[in-house]
Amino acid sequence: MHYLEHVIVCLNKSANGENIHIPYRNSLMTLVLRDSLGGNCKTKMIATISAEEGDIDESISTCRFAQRVALIKNYVVKNEAVDPSVIIERLKRENALLKAELAMLKGSGK
Numbered sequence: 001m002h003y004l005e006h007v008i009v010c011l012n013k014s015a016n017g018e019n020i021h022i023p024y025r026n027s028l029m030t031l032v033l034r035d036s037l038g039g040n041c042k043t044k045m046i047a048t049i050s051a052e053e054g055d056i057d058e059s060i061s062t063c064r065f066a067q068r069v070a071l072i073k074n075y076v077v078k079n080e081a082v083d084p085s086v087i088i089e090r091l092k093r094e095n096a097l098l099k100a101e102l103a104m105l106k107g108s109g110k
Contacts, residue, residue, distance in 0.1 A: 003027035005065060011038050012071045040077055045069045 003026045010022045024034045036043045047066035049059035 003030050004033070005068070007037060008065075008068050008072065012068060014038075015071070015073045037072065038074065040079060041074065042076055043072075043074065 003023070006026065007022055007024060007030045010020050013020050014022060022038060024030045024037075030037070035041055045066060047062050049055075049062050051059075
């Protein structure tokens, strides 16, 4: 959990404009969660706390951790690889349709 918290602190600093290295490789957990934490996705976090008096310190610590996680900002972009040949084919069909429409309009205007 220490390394996860360290990564989250670094992500917050990075979001605030600091040029900082984010140590994902310090832990297997942070390495696995790399795309979820600072990658191209939406991430939800659930923090569970206890109302028992003996658990107050741990609950406060959990709330602080959740607050730091809430400060992480990911900018999601659709992962979509576009094949140039598909775009070219679509544009050729559109061009042919427009030429046919133009020819029809010119032919009916005579």
